[in-house]
Amino acid sequence: xxxxxxxxxxxxxxxxxxxxxxxxxxxxxxxxxxxxxxxxxxxxxxxxxxxxxxxxxxxxxxxxxxxxxxxxxxxxxxxxxxxxxxxxxxxxxxxxxxxxxxxxxxxxxxxxxxxxxxxxxxxxxxxxxxxxxxxxxxxxxxxxxxxxxxxxxxxxxxxxxxxxxxxxxxxxxxxxxxxxxxxxxxxxxxxxxxxxxxxxxxxxxxxxxxxxxxxxxxxxxxxxxxx
Amino acid sequence: xxxxxxxxxxxxxxxxxxxxxxxxxxxxxxxxxxxxxxxxxxxxxxxxxxxxxxxxxxxxxxxxxxxxxxxxxxxxxxxxxxxxxxxxxxxxxxxxxxxxxxxxxxxxxxxxxxxxxxxxxxxxxxxxxxxxxxxxxxxxxxxxxxxxxxxxxxxxxxxxxxxxxxxxxxxxxxxxxxxxxxxxxxxxxxxxxxxxxxxxxxxxxxxxxxxxxxxxxxxxxxxxxxxxxxxxxxxxxxxxxxxxxxxxxxxxxxxxxxxxxxxxxxxxxxxxxxxxxxxxxxxxxxxxxxxxxxxxxxxxxxxxxxxxxxxxxxxxxxxxxxxxxxxxxxxxxxxxxxxxxxxxxxxxxxxxxxxxxxxxxxxxxxxxxxxxxxxxxxxxxxxxxxxxxxxxxxxxxxxxxxxxx
Numbered sequence: 001x002x003x004x005x006x007x008x009x010x011x012x013x014x015x016x017x018x019x020x021x022x023x024x025x026x027x028x029x030x031x032x033x034x035x036x037x038x039x040x041x042x043x044x045x046x047x048x049x050x051x052x053x054x055x056x057x058x059x060x061x062x063x064x065x066x067x068x069x070x071x072x073x074x075x076x077x078x079x080x081x082x083x084x085x086x087x088x089x090x091x092x093x094x095x096x097x098x099x100x101x102x103x104x105x106x107x108x109x110x111x112x113x114x115x116x117x118x119x120x121x122x123x124x125x126x127x128x129x130x131x132x133x134x135x136x137x138x139x140x141x142x143x144x145x146x147x148x149x150x151x152x153x154x155x156x157x158x159x160x161x162x163x164x165x166x167x168x169x170x171x172x173x174x175x176x177x178x179x180x181x182x183x184x185x186x187x188x189x190x191x192x193x194x195x196x197x198x199x200x201x202x203x204x205x206x207x208x209x210x211x212x213x214x215x216x217x218x219x220x221x222x223x224x225x226x227x
Numbered sequence: 228x229x230x231x232x233x234x235x236x237x238x239x240x241x242x243x244x245x246x247x248x249x250x251x252x253x254x255x256x257x258x259x260x261x262x263x264x265x266x267x268x269x270x271x272x273x274x275x276x277x278x279x280x281x282x283x284x285x286x287x288x289x290x291x292x293x294x295x296x297x298x299x300x301x302x303x304x305x306x307x308x309x310x311x312x313x314x315x316x317x318x319x320x321x322x323x324x325x326x327x328x329x330x331x332x333x334x335x336x337x338x339x340x341x342x343x344x345x346x347x348x349x350x351x352x353x354x355x356x357x358x359x360x361x362x363x364x365x366x367x368x369x370x371x372x373x374x375x376x377x378x379x380x381x382x383x384x385x386x387x388x389x390x391x392x393x394x395x396x397x398x399x400x401x402x403x404x405x406x407x408x409x410x411x412x413x414x415x416x417x418x419x420x421x422x423x424x425x426x427x428x429x430x431x432x433x434x435x436x437x438x439x440x441x442x443x444x445x446x447x448x449x450x451x452x453x454x455x456x457x458x459x460x461x462x463x464x465x466x467x468x469x470x471x472x473x474x475x476x477x478x479x480x481x482x483x484x485x486x487x488x489x490x491x492x493x494x495x496x497x498x499x500x501x502x503x504x505x506x507x508x509x510x511x512x513x514x515x516x517x518x519x520x521x522x523x524x525x526x527x528x529x530x531x532x533x534x535x536x537x538x539x540x541x542x543x544x545x546x547x548x549x550x551x552x553x554x555x556x557x558x559x560x561x562x563x564x565x566x567x568x569x570x571x572x573x574x575x576x577x578x579x580x581x582x583x584x585x586x587x588x589x590x591x592x593x594x595x596x597x598x599x600x601x602x603x604x605x606x607x608x609x610x611x612x613x614x615x616x617x618x619x620x621x622x623x624x625x626x627x628x629x630x631x632x
Contacts, residue, residue: 057627084530099236
């Protein structure tokens with residue numbers, strides 16, 4: 001059963017009178033527990049699709065239905081709340097909050113969700129251990145390597161117990177070893193906790209690990225292969 | 228609390244820039260506090276000098292007296308009036324006075340004088356007249372002698388125990404004339420008055436002007452100037468025609484105008500200073516917003532409500548002001564403390580002008596609370612207004628664009 005249903009999704013950018021169709025009438029469904037990669041050349045619409053799927057960029061037309069709710073019908077405030085409860089994000093440039101430690105970055109979302117201090121602290125410890133940096137709880141992002149920062153970002157994305165995680169080029173800034181480690185961690189979490197992961201990527205290693213690969217070309221689905 | 232923690236940490240991400248901004252607030256607060264302390268301290272001393280030397284904070288007069296200062300526009304002091312005024316809240320001293328003009332003559336010289344009929348004991352409580360006594364003794368109740376200002380004594384070539392002839396017009400056209408021994412010579416601080424003043428016991432003066440039990444004014448004092456509005460308000464309820472209540476600023480409009488003009492000048496200076504500081508803070512906040520656009524996007528993307536992001540950014544702006552104000556106060560306290568205990572002595576023309584007005588030629592400093600809280604209010608208003616910018620930014624930025632950086 002699908003948890004995400006994308007219907008006729010289109011995004012047209014209108015800059016200086018020139019219309020650019022970034023995503024062109026896409027229809028997709030994602031089931032619970034998928035480990036899917038959206039691939040394609042630069043400018044094919046991967047990030048735009050992911051942004052619309054994550055409630056970050058409003059589509060020109062079409063629907064993104066998550067748990068029977070078209071998220072683009074929600075008000076800005078409700079949509080933010082929806083993201084907080086249902087979607088985890090992992091960004092290409094890690095994008096941790098620089099003034100918070102690894103632990104505080106992970107805890108931050110749970111704090112926004114209003115969870116108790118005890119629960120927050122326990123889960124933070126558990127998550128950072130799960131991503132292999134339990135010993136860096138009190139380190140600020142500038143004291144962590146790129147790979148470690150991205151692992152904190154994964155822990156942060158998982159902290160809210162989301163329905164699915166969107167990862168935009170998560171390995172683009174990582175070396176091979178860090179990429180392997182991160183992918184292993186995400187795959188393990190996907191399998192053990194049945195968390196849905198959707199990536200946009202150029203990285204062949206990610207495509208290899210993914211169980212479903214959706215290829216976009218010029219804003220359209222060129223192929224959708226489940227391994 | 229979490230919002231404040233993040234705001235506080237954000238503030239110190241770029242330590243150098245924050246310290247420069249805080250330093251601008253620090254110097255602004257320091258300079259403004261010192262300037263205000265000096266201005267208010269000096270005004271207070273000026274008023275105090277004038278009030279204690281001459282007018283009192285308030286005067287009860289006959290209704291027509293202020294427009295037409297003649298001995299005929301006097302009023303009779305009744306026990307009831309004295310009691311009512313004395314018992315009014317915040318009033319500390321009340322002294323009766325009969326004030327008019329007379330011609331002072333000796334064998335060879337004459338000069339117009341201001342003649343004050345005073346109750347020595349009560350006048351001492353208000354003006355501390357004995358501190359100006361250079362020779363002889365102070366008047367006692369019922370004394371038939373007089374105190375003469377040293378400048379007048381010098382002009383008339385009079386010494387202690389010499390006799391002074393006074394001629395004038397008494398109550399309702401009666402001739403006033405008398406000979407009085409000089410019991411004391413006073414050296415008054417205001418040169419103008421030092422050339423004209425003669426003090427006489429109230430009853431003797433009333434007899435001289437044939438104005439039994441009549442007064443030109445009842446001098447009213449309060450403990451300090453901040454009690455004045457309350458005392459004036461209370462007295463206005465009980466002083467009606469044929470009496471009139473006058474306050475020091477109505478009787479000394481020039482002094483009031485001078486203080487107001489000087490205060491306005493200071494306000495303009497401080498205003499310019501705070502505008503510069505305001506732009507400094509604005510620059511910091513604008514740069515901070517530009518640098519952190521992506522981070523703001525990420526925070527909203529992961530679930531932080533824009534309103535809460537606005538609060539964090541607002542706190543950052545306010546915190547700059549708070550840190551600057553606290554540092555400014557800590558810096559100003561020892562400086563004000565020093566000058567409070569060691570007022571700055573003026574010299575040259577400025578000192579001369581003040582002496583001519585009967586004011587001590589010193590710049591005094593004050594610990595008046597308004598000197599401090601005015602700076603707090605100003606910085607709060609500035610940072611509040613600037614703080615609106617990040618708050619509106621937090622609501623207006625486009626999430627997808629912010630995430631692209």
